Amino acid sequence: MVFSDVHVSEDILHFIWRFRLFRQLLLLTSKGQSLRILQPGILNEDAGPDFHQALILLDGVYLYGHIEIHVAAKDWRLHGHSKNPVYNTVMLHVVWNGDEPYCLEDGSEIPTLRLCELIEEKVLLNANRLLQNINSIPCAYDFDNVPAHIQYQVLQRTLVERFESRYMQVLEHLKETNGDWERVSMVLIAAAFGMKVNKMAFIELGMLLNINLLKKFANKPTIIHALFFGQAGFLACGFERDPYVQCLKKEYQYFAKLYQLPQMSIYQWKFMRMRPANFPTFKLGQLAALFAYNRSWFAWLTTTESLAEIRNVIALVEVPEFWINHYHFKKETVVHSTAISDDFFNLLVINSFSLILFAYGKYVGDSNLIQRALDWLEQVPVESNRIVAIYRKLGFSMQSAMDSQAVLQLQKEYCEKKRCLHCGIGASIVKGI
Incomplete structure (x- = not known):
């Protein structure tokens, strides 16, 4: 599948992998090995492999370990992972494109899964529109379509x-x-x-x-x-x-x-x-x-x-x-x-x-x-300040200071930093649900 004028970043690929927004039936590695993703793993926001505690079935063999994700297969080599023992537990290299083989520190080659042929174009278009939006609240253009229960879950989390x-x-x-x-x-x-x-x-x-x-x-x-x-x-x-x-x-x-x-x-x-x-x-x-x-x-x-x-x-x-x-x-x-x-x-x-x-x-x-x-x-009323007023106008339902405090956290840690793909509201928009 060929995508034109669509930006692909590691952050977008992390999101797609985390929520399994790719075709998962009859997966094959770049070497033709059969593959099933049983658990995509837990996103690691610190140094080291991108996803921990993943579980896959490779040619009928269960493997448990780490997964590394790159836009291009060559990034493994460019980032020096083959010489870094931290990456010795990586069992699958997930890339947007490219089939360059790569090795662990001991020289063993690890299978590669390419995502460019497994993703619907609308997912990438939705992600790009959201991340490239210059508004202070990037998701404002589509907020009306975000289900109320997702808004509630986001406020509970924040x-x-x-x-x-x-x-x-x-x-x-x-x-x-x-x-x-x-x-x-x-x-x-x-x-x-x-x-x-x-x-x-x-x-x-x-x-x-x-x-x-x-x-x-x-x-x-x-x-x-x-x-x-x-x-x-x-x-x-x-x-x-x-x-x-x-x-x-x-x-x-x-x-x-x-x-x-x-x-x-x-x-x-x-x-x-x-x-x-x-x-x-x-x-x-x-x-x-x-x-x-x-x-x-x-x-x-x-x-x-x-x-x-x-x-x-x-x-x-x-x-x-x-x-x-x-x-x-x-x-x-x-x-x-x-x-x-x-x-x-x-x-x-x-x-x-x-x-x-x-x-x-x-x-x-x-x-x-x-x-x-x-x-x-x-028991305390919703706070009265500029930020709360903006989110209220957007459509957030706020009943008490619990909600306004959650909104302040949402603005500071997600909207302001454009961490849309880490927010349930952003995820809902990208998924189109």
Whole structure:
């Protein structure tokens, strides 16, 4: 079969092999050996042969091992596989075209299967149209034809991938803190308060804060706030006209000297092009109030069943009166609320509370904690942002933050990277189903 103006890549061939989108009856190798593909194997995305744990029947003999795929048969030689012992377990060379024989390290020749005569042209045309599409969502042109159950399966998969990816980040924090879940929880909650712009600065502060002091002075909120703002570097700036600020500075100077507390530079914090309610100083005031109210959020989150109970408790958190007419230390503003809003509470659930539950549940093997984390996420409304709006307009059905988190993972790891052939939606379009 001859294809004109159709691009064939290894990625496309991997996809075709993985989903068996080729004629499978009466297969013959380039040497005329009969061949049946019983198991195509598992795609290997690391170094080494392309598919592991494959099972074939070659001239009546069962073979179990690896399969290597190339566009041209000569690529085996060009890539140096015949001199690489990693490829000694390859039992079948699958190529688009070419019949150049190739050998393993010991000189033995391995059978070759050519796909160019076994594939329908529409499969390659569908793959090319999808992969060559320049839209930010390559599959948008045919999304209406993707069955609802496939969309659902994709979101289920990407949600799990997102949690697994974030779990690996939690493990890094655990390593840095010698397994201190209380510290890790503080870091995750602080990161949520930093949002995108000040996330890294809040994480650094979470690592710096002296948890033992916070616990020791749990019933003295002024000292708690002094420690937060002092170690963040904001009490070294000379804003001393207000009695509240003077008090914070006096408290912090005493404890900083007594306990040799390290502190950040004020230049690590960003204010530019931000809404005042998201200024790091205002968010620090709320965060400090949170830890002044509860000395151990990790213990409480992992033992509390009801998300509504957590919401009610956070509504009781009191931020110092100073912040009613301030967003930073420099000047007064009109009076505004200091309460943690419902929208921000939802972000805390998404970015810290549910993550803490999931990560700890996975770490200790407690499926109940993992399920509770997912249940909490399901109780939070769909996030409102540009990316979610784009996918909603495309036709994705989203009912809760579980779905919007899945969509964010889909955009980041698949659409943006054009990994369409690794996505169930892309696979559906290429297959024409």
